[in-house]
Amino acid sequence: MALGAAARPGRTAMKNIAFVGLGAMGRPMARNLVKAGLTVRGFDLNPAGLADLEAAGGTPCGSVQDAFRGADAIVLMVVNAQQAEAVLFDENAIAAAPPEAIVCLMATCPPKRVQTIAERVARTGRRFVDSPVSGGVVGAMVGSLTVMAAAPAETFAAVRPVLEAMGSRTLQVGDRPGQGATVKTVNQLLCGVHIAAAAEALALAERVGVDTRTMLDILTGTAAGSWMLRDRGPRMLEPEPEVTSAVDIFVKDLDIVLEAGRETKAALPLAALAHQLFTSTSGRGDGAADDSQVIRAYRALNGTA
Amino acid sequence: MALGAAARPGRTAMKNIAFVGLGAMGRPMARNLVKAGLTVRGFDLNPAGLADLEAAGGTPCGSVQDAFRGADAIVLMVVNAQQAEAVLFDENAIAAAPPEAIVCLMATCPPKRVQTIAERVARTGRRFVDSPVSGGVVGAMVGSLTVMAAAPAETFAAVRPVLEAMGSRTLQVGDRPGQGATVKTVNQLLCGVHIAAAAEALALAERVGVDTRTMLDILTGTAAGSWMLRDRGPRMLEPEPEVTSAVDIFVKDLDIVLEAGRETKAALPLAALAHQLFTSTSGRGDGAADDSQVIRAYRALNGTA
Numbered sequence: 268m269a270l271g272a273a274a275r276p277g278r279t280a281m282k283n284i285a286f287v288g289l290g291a292m293g294r295p296m297a298r299n300l301v302k303a304g305l306t307v308r309g310f311d312l313n314p315a316g317l318a319d320l321e322a323a324g325g326t327p328c329g330s331v332q333d334a335f336r337g338a339d340a341i342v343l344m345v346v347n348a349q350q351a352e353a354v355l356f357d358e359n360a361i362a363a364a365p366p367e368a369i370v371c372l373m374a375t376c377p378p379k380r381v382q383t384i385a386e387r388v389a390r391t392g393r394r395f396v397d398s399p400v401s402g403g404v405v406g407a408m409v410g411s412l413t414v415m416a417a418a419p420a421e422t423f424a425a426v427r428p429v430l431e432a433m434g435s436r437t438l439q440v441g442d443r444p445g446q447g448a449t450v451k452t453v454n455q456l457l458c459g460v461h462i463a464a465a466a467e468a469l470a471l472a473e474r475v476g477v478d479t480r481t482m483l484d485i486l487t488g489t490a491a492g493s494w495m496l497r498d499r500g501p502r503m504l505e506p507e508p509e510v511t512s513a514v515d516i517f518v519k520d521l522d523i524v525l526e527a528g529r530e531t532k533a534a535l536p537l538a539a540l541a542h543q544l545f546t547s548t549s550g551r552g553d554g555a556a557d558d559s560q561v562i563r564a565y566r567a568l569n570g571t572a
Numbered sequence: 573m574a575l576g577a578a579a580r581p582g583r584t585a586m587k588n589i590a591f592v593g594l595g596a597m598g599r600p601m602a603r604n605l606v607k608a609g610l611t612v613r614g615f616d617l618n619p620a621g622l623a624d625l626e627a628a629g630g631t632p633c634g635s636v637q638d639a640f641r642g643a644d645a646i647v648l649m650v651v652n653a654q655q656a657e658a659v660l661f662d663e664n665a666i667a668a669a670p671p672e673a674i675v676c677l678m679a680t681c682p683p684k685r686v687q688t689i690a691e692r693v694a695r696t697g698r699r700f701v702d703s704p705v706s707g708g709v710v711g712a713m714v715g716s717l718t719v720m721a722a723a724p725a726e727t728f729a730a731v732r733p734v735l736e737a738m739g740s741r742t743l744q745v746g747d748r749p750g751q752g753a754t755v756k757t758v759n760q761l762l763c764g765v766h767i768a769a770a771a772e773a774l775a776l777a778e779r780v781g782v783d784t785r786t787m788l789d790i791l792t793g794t795a796a797g798s799w800m801l802r803d804r805g806p807r808m809l810e811p812e813p814e815v816t817s818a819v820d821i822f823v824k825d826l827d828i829v830l831e832a833g834r835e836t837k838a839a840l841p842l843a844a845l846a847h848q849l850f851t852s853t854s855g856r857g858d859g860a861a862d863d864s865q866v867i868r869a870y871r872a873l874n875g876t877a
Binding site: 378415449450453461467482495533535536541 | 706707708718720741743745746751754755758759760761762763765766768769770772773774775777779780781782786787790791793794795796797798799800801803829832833836837838839840841842843846849870873874
């Protein structure tokens with residue numbers, strides 16, 4: 268018997284998407300939804316985000332409630348859990364969305380906060396997908412994001428086409444809210460530590476005096492290789508590289524990693540140390556620089572800045 | 573005028589190799605030299621190493637001097653710089669080698685120590701190649717090692733066929749002794765930190781409670797990926813994995829990394845922390861375990877051991 272399923276219009280094809288959070292990641296993601304033939308009603312406090320959506324063929328809205336009206340799915344690409352809570356629950360905004368709407372929280376948030384948000388959404392009778400992404404602004408633009416989704420099978424199946432319009436890998440990593448956020452948290456732990464490790468390695472090479480470009484070419488092909496070494500390493504050797512993701516993003520993301528550690532009482536000494544290095548880089552005024560510039564923390568420590 | 577070159581028999585094809593240090597790495601490397609048609613005279617204090625060489629078609633020798641006699645190249649695959657110095661200079665052993673012999677130091681040693689050894693070799697009139705390897709026991713067996721060689725062009729060209737018989741990538745990373753060791757040191761910094769980071773990430777995942785195997789599959793395909801995550805990650809999830817490289821190897825190698833930092837006064841906080849984690853794992857009695865088992869340090873810290 269599939270009565271429950273049959274009774275839910277949400278099981279049918281998704282058409283109307285509410286998109287909140289039209290920043291560096293959100294704008295290209297919303298554009299990709301429009302390109303996939305979906306109707307996108309968006310909201311952001313920044314008028315530039317609304318203008319971008321309109322230019323792409325979406326509908327800018329004057330309020331969250333306005334964006335939520337008639338939505339089959341609500342996509343949240345806001346900065347953090349606090350913003351996600353404000354968007355959904357301030358003035359009970361979620362009540363403006365149809366009862367069968369599915370909330371997709373795609374921002375990077377601590378697992379426990381995601382669970383709390385999911386519980387509050389469930390109390391309104393609506394469904395929830397914990398669905399953070401990996402791949403950065405470039406991945407958002409070319410639609411190659413990895414989506415790490417946790418939701419019951421039926422809910423995941425319903426929103427899957429929406430998620431697939433934004434990414435090239437849409438994975439169901441679990442069936443409970445918080446599991447997607449956990450995978451993303453662990454992902455960011457590794458990304459942040461790997462960037463800092465690449466910086467430490469290259470700073471040592473600079474100090475000892477070998478040709479860092481040659482060394483980088485060699486090391487990306489050995490057991491020392493990482494995705495981050497190959498991607499961020501060359502930018503570490505540039506004085507003012509283009510910003511693809513800022514130092515302050517990792518100050519925030521590693522703080523989420525550490526919050527996950529605090530919540531579960533798990534020791535994360537490498538993540539804590541990497542967080543200090545990103546924080547000190549931000550503290551010296553380089554928070555908006557490309558995250559590869561965490562190498563400046565080493566140059567500062569070594570007096571080679 | 574190539575008088576100097578013409579006067580050196582070492583410029584002609586290498587035939588006779590002295591191999592000292594027939595341990596886990598040295599045995600398969602010596603076997604590959606024999607397979608390549610070279611004559612190998614070997615020495616090790618451990619009779620098992622000598623027996624292995626003999627079975628492979630090489631000649632076991634009763635002393636270092638005996639192995640050195642008639643050698644075009646001397647390959648040292650000993651444990652550390654101290655052993656390399658003892659092999660070459662105790663009882664002036666190097667005098668037993670022909671004056672045109674080229675010493676290839678392939679063990680992982682601190683850059684400054686390599687420079688000192690190279691200077692002592694040069695004072696005897698013999699040539700020296702700083703040529704550490706990456707790739708581990710498996711790479712040594714299948715001949716896929718990366719050789720990071722630093723030597724003047726002529727010397728490198730002369731021993732290149734010997735080095736290529738043991739590895740699949742033979743790179744000239746510089747022309748001065750110490751540069752090969754530096755690249756290898758930076759290589760080990762990244763390898764050690766990446767293994768510890770993978771352990772920290774998987775220990776957090778265990779603590780939060782997600783399926784670690786699924787997560788590992790996902791993360792190896794994202795920006796969080798590293799060679800070590802893919803190689804050591806699965807073994808971290810096994811209770812007693814096969815030992816491909818021991819915890820104590822990284823206790824030693826990260827100590828060499830830290831020595832390079834001390835020598836040049838470069839801060840290496842991540843390497844220092846990773847070293848503590850490997851050291852504590854060894855201290856709890858797991859020094860001979862597979863290096864993936866540094867994850868036990870996290871389980872001990874978190875009380876989930």
